[in-house]
Structures are given as structure tokens and as C-alpha cells.
Amino acid sequence: xxxxxxxxxxxxxxxxxxxxxxxxxxxxxxxxxxxxxxxxxxxxxxxxxxxxxxxxxxxxxxxxxxxxxxxxxxxxxxxxxxxxxxxxxxxxxxxxxxxxxxxxxxxxxxxxxxxxxxxxxxxxxxxxxxxxxxxxxxxxxxxxxxxx
Amino acid sequence: xxxxxxxxxxxxxxxxxxxxxxxxxxxxxxxxxxxxxxxxxxxxxxxxxxxxxxxxxxxxxxxxxxxxxxxxxxxxxxxxxxxxxxxxxxxxxxxxxxxxxxxxxxxxxxxxxxxxxxxxxxxxxxxxxxxxxxxxxxxxxxxxxxxxxxxxxxxxxxxxxxxxxxxxxxxxxxxxxxxxxxxxxxxxxxxxxxxxxxxxxxxxxxxxxxxxxxxxxxxxxxxxxxxxxxxxxxxxxxxxxxxxxxxxxxxxxxxxxxxxxxxxxxxxxxxxxxxxxxxxxxxxxxxxxxxxxxxxxxxxxxxxxxxxxxxxxxxxxxx
Ligand SMILES: Nc1nc2c(ncn2[C@@H]2O[C@H](COP(=O)(O)OP(=O)(O)OP(=O)(O)O)[C@@H](O)[C@H]2O)c(=O)[nH]1
Ligand SMILES: [Mg+2]
Numbered sequence: 001x002x003x004x005x006x007x008x009x010x011x012x013x014x015x016x017x018x019x020x021x022x023x024x025x026x027x028x029x030x031x032x033x034x035x036x037x038x039x040x041x042x043x044x045x046x047x048x049x050x051x052x053x054x055x056x057x058x059x060x061x062x063x064x065x066x067x068x069x070x071x072x073x074x075x076x077x078x079x080x081x082x083x084x085x086x087x088x089x090x091x092x093x094x095x096x097x098x099x100x101x102x103x104x105x106x107x108x109x110x111x112x113x114x115x116x117x118x119x120x121x122x123x124x125x126x127x128x129x130x131x132x133x134x135x136x137x138x139x140x141x142x143x144x145x146x147x148x
Numbered sequence: 149x150x151x152x153x154x155x156x157x158x159x160x161x162x163x164x165x166x167x168x169x170x171x172x173x174x175x176x177x178x179x180x181x182x183x184x185x186x187x188x189x190x191x192x193x194x195x196x197x198x199x200x201x202x203x204x205x206x207x208x209x210x211x212x213x214x215x216x217x218x219x220x221x222x223x224x225x226x227x228x229x230x231x232x233x234x235x236x237x238x239x240x241x242x243x244x245x246x247x248x249x250x251x252x253x254x255x256x257x258x259x260x261x262x263x264x265x266x267x268x269x270x271x272x273x274x275x276x277x278x279x280x281x282x283x284x285x286x287x288x289x290x291x292x293x294x295x296x297x298x299x300x301x302x303x304x305x306x307x308x309x310x311x312x313x314x315x316x317x318x319x320x321x322x323x324x325x326x327x328x329x330x331x332x333x334x335x336x337x338x339x340x341x342x343x344x345x346x347x348x349x350x351x352x353x354x355x356x357x358x359x360x361x362x363x364x365x366x367x368x369x370x371x372x373x374x375x376x377x378x379x380x381x382x383x384x385x386x387x388x389x390x391x392x393x394x395x396x397x398x399x400x401x402x403x404x405x406x407x408x409x410x411x412x413x414x415x416x417x418x419x420x421x422x423x424x425x426x427x428x429x430x431x432x433x434x435x436x437x438x439x440x441x442x443x444x445x446x447x448x449x450x451x452x453x454x455x456x457x458x459x460x461x462x463x464x465x466x467x
Contacts, residue, residue: 016173016261041237046261048240058250065257066240067165095162146166147151148177148184 027077060090171275185282192281196302199312204338208373221286222254269301303331315344340370
């Protein structure tokens with residue numbers, strides 16, 4: 001078990017969760033991603049939105065530099081079965097295997113298990129209440145045990 | 149596994165990213181790391197980039213990074229966005245997208261929430277700049293939205309401040325009136341493809357200052373960040389400013405001392421504030437805030453002199 005969570009602010013005692021919301025692939029619709037970005041911010045998280053058309057390498061690089069706890073992938077193109085494993089292998093190659101990966105968008109039920117198998121922790125399909133996504137992320141953001 | 153500091157010193161990018169999180173969260177680990185790294189700082193050219201919302205700062209930063217990399221220099225960008233005073237959260241949506249640079253280890257982009265509700269750059273911005281400097285980046289570029297206090301602080305943090313304006317007489321006159329020009333070492337009129345740019349450049353040139361200590365006369369440059377036009381000249385102007393200041397030994401000394409002093413002052417105030425938070429003093433019936441403040445200060449001094457100063461940081465561990 002981990003002894004220390006993410007760096008805790010000594011003054012406020014707070015553990016501010018950092019989330020990267022990314023849109024991999026070629027679909028140009030980011031309303032959902034933006035709604036999620038705003039909802040997580042309003043829940044007190046620090047959210048970095050990458051913008052559209054991100055490659056798996058760009059997402060992994062952003063997750064690394066920004067030191068996020070959570071990567072949320074928004075995919076509406078139907079290409080999740082190839083994009084998600086690519087993003088996860090890039091994350092792993094960057095040493096980010098402890099980052100929580102969640103996926104939102106139009107994911108058919110029949111594909112959900114495949115995504116869990118490659119390392120996705122949660123899939124939020126259309127109509128998922130924002131509250132559910134927020135509390136899932138809050139409860140499952142990974143801990144840290146950094147030493148100097 | 150090695151600790152963060154060893155990995156950082158080995159050039160490990162993840163260790164850099166994680167140390168920055170500790171700095172943002174003001175942890176004990178961050179304090180210890182910064183003390184260990186202090187004498188590795190001072191070689192980066194720290195450039196402040198500020199200006200009103202929508203002036204094109206991020207677009208400019210994007211081009212700036214691209215053209216800087218062409219010259220072989222390494223660069224870190226720290227983009228600071230305000231924290232929501234209501235939720236404490238932040239949208240750091242401004243992460244600049246450099247499609248062709250995701251494999252380039254010479255570029256590091258980090259977004260940071262100001263986490264300050266009263267305005268002004270936080271202590272963490274000073275700490276993060278130290279860490280990026282110690283990591284070895286040639287340039288540390290700090291983007292902040294110009295909003296009063298931030299602009300003053302960026303002048304304390306940066307070696308060179310560039311202030312971005314856009315065409316439109318009204319805005320530049322406002323800037324002149326508000327005294328914002330005072331902090332700029334280089335003035336940039338971005339969106340020079342839009343009407344009124346020449347006029348804005350002319351107005352600003354009439355109002356720029358000439359430093360009495362360094363002799364530097366603030367240049368006004370017109371650029372089009374969206375196409376990259378004028379950025380090469382901007383880069384060489386910023387280099388000139390750095391060369392000029394580093395050659396003027398007394399000027400440079402004063403500036404460094406002021407930055408150090410300001411950073412230390414924030415640290416000292418933080419320690420006092422933490423102490424006060426931990427020791428809620430005072431009697432219920434009291435009405436004299438001055439007397440209470442006096443007591444707080446006395447209690448602080450007593451606590452400090454009772455402890456060894458170097459070990460006190462460890463006593464504050466939250467975990
Ligand atoms: N015409 C023109 N538009 C530009 C230029 N530079 C930036 N823009 C546009 O101006 C808008 C704002 O640009 P940003 O780079 O996001 O501005 P910013 O100063 O970073 O904005 P904030 O971070 O929100 O304060 C965008 O739509 C840019 O495309 C330019 O040189 N010419
Ligand atoms: Mg910006």
C-alpha cells in the first residue's frame with residue numbers, strides 16, 4: 001500500500017488532482033470534452049485540455065510533462081479499438097503506467113471489455129451523469145510515494 | 149528506485165515533472181529539493197511574456213519555441229492560468245500544441261494554476277522557474293495573463309519582460325495610462341496584419357522609457373505570430389537585452405539580488421502564515437488585533453529560536 005498520496009499542499013492540506021483531457025484521432029467534435037473539462041474544474045481539479053487531433057505520442061508527452069494523475073480520452077470517431085491501446089502503450093513507454101485512464105464517448109457495450117483489458121479503468125458512455133465521472137476520478141486517482 | 153533528486157540530476161524528464169508538482173503543492177520535499185538545487189540556477193535566460201487576454205501570447209510562444217529550437221537552444225514554457233476562486237480548480241486549456249515537437253526533448257511545456265485568489269504570481273512560479281533553470285534549459289519562457297499584480301511580479305521573476313499589445317489606439321493608450329509599459333523591456337505589437345498596427349507602434353514608441361541605469365531604450369516590434377513574421381527579430385532583440393544586462397555587472401547584481409530577496413520574502417511570509425495557522429492564539433474576549441498580531445509574532449520568534457532553524461522545515465511535515 002502506498003504511504004503518501006499525491007503531493008499534499010501543507011498549507012491547505014489539499015491534494016489537487018490533475019487531469020489531462022485529450023482528443024485523439026480525427027473526429028472534430030469536442031463539445032463533450034469541453035463539458036467534461038469544465039465539470040472537473042468546477043469540482044476543484046486542475047484540468048489540461050489538449051485540443052483536437054492529438055496523436056498518442058502527443059498525449060503521452062503532455063501527460064508526462066504536466067504530471068497528471070488522470071488521462072481522459074474523448075473519442076467519437078469509432079476508432080477507439082485502435083486509438084486507446086496506442087495511447088496506453090505510449091503512456092507505458094513514458095513510464096506512466098500508474099496514470100488512471102478513462103474513456104468517454106460513443107463506445108458500444110461490446111467494446112467495453114476490450115478496453116478494460118488493455119488497461120482502461122472506466123468507460124463513460126453517452127448519458128453518463130457528470131457526477132458519476134467526477135466521483136469516479138476523485139476516488140480512483142492514483143497515489144504517489146515520491147522520495148527526494 | 150532512485151529518489152527524485154538523483155533522477156532529476158540525471159536529466160530524467162519525469163523527475164522534473166514530479167518535482168514541479170511538489171513545488172506547486174509547496175511540499176517539504178520541494179523545499180529540500182530547491183535548497184539542493186539552488187546553486188545550479190542562474191544560467192537560464194528567464195523571459196516573461198505578458199499582455200491582455202487574447203493578445204496572442206500563446207500563439208507567439210508557439211512560434212517563439214519553434215524558431216528557438218531551430219537555433220539549437222533548449223526551452224521550457226511555463227503557462228500560468230488563474231485558479232477559479234470558487235472551486236479551486238482550473239482549466240489549463242492553453243497548452244500550446246506543437247504538432248511537430250512531441251519527440252523533441254529540448255522543449256518542455258508545463259501549465260500551472262496560479263492558486264492565488266488575490267492576484268499576483270504565486271511563490272510556486274518562482275520555485276518552478278528555479279527548477280527549470282536548474283534542469284538546464286537555456287530559456288525559460290513564462291506566460292501570464294496581464295492583470296495588474298501579475299505584471300509587476302513577472303518583472304521581478306524574469307530577466308527580460310516582453311509585453312504584448314495589439315493594434316487599436318484605445319488599448320495602447322490605456323496601457324500607457326496604467327503605467328504597464330514601465331515593466332516592459334521589449335514591447336511587441338502582435339497581429340500586425342490587422343489595421344492600425346503602424347499607428348499603435350508609433351504611439352508606443354513615443355511613450356517608451358529609456359532606463360537610466362542600463363541605458364536600454366525599450367524597442368517596439370511589430371510581429372504576426374500566426375505566420376511567424378517578425379519573430380526572428382524579436383528573438384535577437386531579447387538576446388541583445390540579455391547580453392546588455394549581463395555585461396552591466398552592477399545592474400545584473402542588483403536585479404538578481406532583488407529577485408532573490410523577493411522570493412525569500414515570500415518564503416518567510418509563508419512560514420509565518422503556516423505558524424499562525426497551526427497556533428490559533430488569542431482569548432475569546434479580545435478586541436485588539438494589534439495586540440494579537442504582536443502575540444503571533446512573539447510566539448513565532450520563540451518557536452524559531454527554540455528550534456534549530458534548518459530542522460524546522462521537517463517538523464512541518466503533513467504526513
Ligand atoms: N490576425 C492575427 N491573429 C492572431 C495573431 N496571433 C494570434 N492571433 C489570434 O488571436 C487569438 C488569441 O490568441 P492566443 O494566442 O490564444 O492569445 P493569448 O494572449 O494566449 O490569450 P489568453 O491566454 O486567453 O490570454 C487566436 O484566435 C489567435 O489565432 C496574429 O498575429 N494575427
Ligand atoms: Mg494564452
